[in-house]
Amino acid sequence: MTETDIPRDVLRSALGLYLDLHAHPELSGAEARTAAVLAGRLEQDGCTVTRGVGGHGVVGVLRNGPGPTVMVRTELDALPVTERTGLPYASTTAGVMHACGHDLHTAAASGALTLLVQSRDTWHGTVILVGQPAEEILTGADAMLADGLYERFGTPDAVLAQHCAPLPAGTVAHGRGPVMSGSVALDVVIHGRGGHAGAPHLAVDPVVTAAAVVLRLQTLVSRETSPTEQVVLTVGSLHAGDRPNVIPDEARLSLSVRAFSDPTLKRLMAAVERIVRAECAASGCPKEPEFTVTSQSAVLMPDAAVSLLARQSHEEAFGPHRVTDWPGSTATEDFPRFAADGVPTAYWILGATGVRQWRAAGDGITPVPPNHSPEFAPDVRNALPAGITAMAAATLRVLQAPSDTKGKT
Known part of the structure; x- marks a missing residue:
């Protein structure tokens, strides 16, 4: 199966879906229209469709006789980003944009399913296409599983997904280890004692304490982590007060840590708490700081055997020169949740950057x-x-593979 095997009507339909979704993005947890559009496409292809799984999740089931069950996961949500692409099909929703390519993933998954429908005489089994909500906030996979995804529709023999990235369009990349890091996001409240800006000695300024925390946290990467280990710590927000002549009572920080092993994540989180508590003590804060974990994701480590099947199918479809290695990324995903109870997964990176953008970046x-x-x-x-x-080639290869080649690492 190659790109030239895609009938024009299939490609035209998938392109129409992409343009529609890109122009009408929806935030995590609010993907009602996106879910309805995808559900309609799946019904047109003969799937049995269930809506409202774990929120706005969509599940389309295509049965084609006895055989393995392969689940294809795509994402429905967009980001709170204001688009500046200048594209004629740019977002029409103020402050919301498909800035991570979920529209592309969904259109590609839909097109792949249509190809499988048209070639159902070449395979047997069941394909489940899952449109997952709330991936960007790392809650959608858990919500769908908690709503009985596997119990209601069957535990798959393999779960497949792809994600676009700024690699040359028309290429795919596979990891030979972790594809994405695990992460923990944390909210911190630092309690001070408010007062007059002209009498700071009568107050405990949480802004100064928060600033010291932000600077000190940087040493967790630069001085407490081996240079050979990939770790990222980001303080994404710091909010305190709203007037120049008032020292506020508290400061709030939101931060994330990312690493390629669970022990490293645990070490970092313990170190974050240690630093925050120490800086609060040094400032004489009247109350202990508060810590709230807002999201977590596991390291994305696909199954070796299913990943090999997917890579082989891509090398045949595109040629080995268009299939590259992926070094791993400190982006995060909730896709690893679908590997619950030992379900094997495969996950690869889809190139999305065109020649014009590569040339514009040619100055280095x-x-x-x-x-x-x-x-x-x-x-x-x-x-x-x-x-x-x-997606079609990998799904077909897993459906046709002997059962003893799946899920063995």
């Missing part, structure tokens, strides 16, 4: 717009056919 200074950027704009003419082909 101007970066290619990455995911989550207001300028992120996949080269849909090349990325979408490749995404359809990659």
Whole structure:
């Protein structure tokens, strides 16, 4: 199966879906329209469709006789980003954008399913296409599983997913280890004692304490982590007060840590708490700081055997020169949740950057717009056919593989 095998009507339909979703993005937990559009497409392809699984989740089941069950996961949600691509099909929703490519993933998954419908004489089994809500806030996979995803629709023999990234459009990349890091996001409240800006000695300024915390946290990477280990710590927000002449009572920070092992994440979280408590003590804060974990994700480590099947199918579809190695990314996903109870998974990276963007970045200074950027704009003419082909070829290969080649690492 190659890109040239995609019938024009299939590609045209998938492109129409992509343009529609890109122009009408919805935030995590509010994906009602997106879910309805995907559900309609799945019903057109003959799937038995269930809506409202774990929120706005959509499950389409395509049965084709006895055989393995392969689940294809795509995501429905967008980001609170204001689009600056200048595309004619840019977002029409103020302050919301498909800046991570979930629209591309969904269109590619839908197109792949249509190809499988049209080639059902070549395979047997069941394909489950899952449109997952709330991936960006790392809650959608858990919500769908808690709503009985596997109990209601069957535990799959393998789960497949792909995610676009700023690699050359028309290529795919596979990891030979962790594909994405695990993460923990944390909210911290630092309690001070408010007062007059002209009498700071009568107050305990939480802004100064928070500033010291932010600076000190940077040493967790630079001085407490081996240079050979990939770790990222980011303080994404710091809020305190609203007037220049008032020292506030508290400061609030939101931060995230990312690493490629659970022990490292635990070490970092303990160190974060140690530093925050120590800086609060040094400042004489009247109350202990508060810590709230807002999200967590596991390290994304696909199954070796199923990943090999997917990679082999891609090398046959695209040629080995268009299938590369992925070094791992400190982006995070909740996709590892679908590996619950030992379900094997495969996950690969789909190139999305066009030639024009690569040339613009040729000076080595101007970066290619990455995911989550207001300028992120996949080269849909090349990325979408490749995404359809990659997902269809991998799904077909897993469906046709002997049962003893799946789930063995």
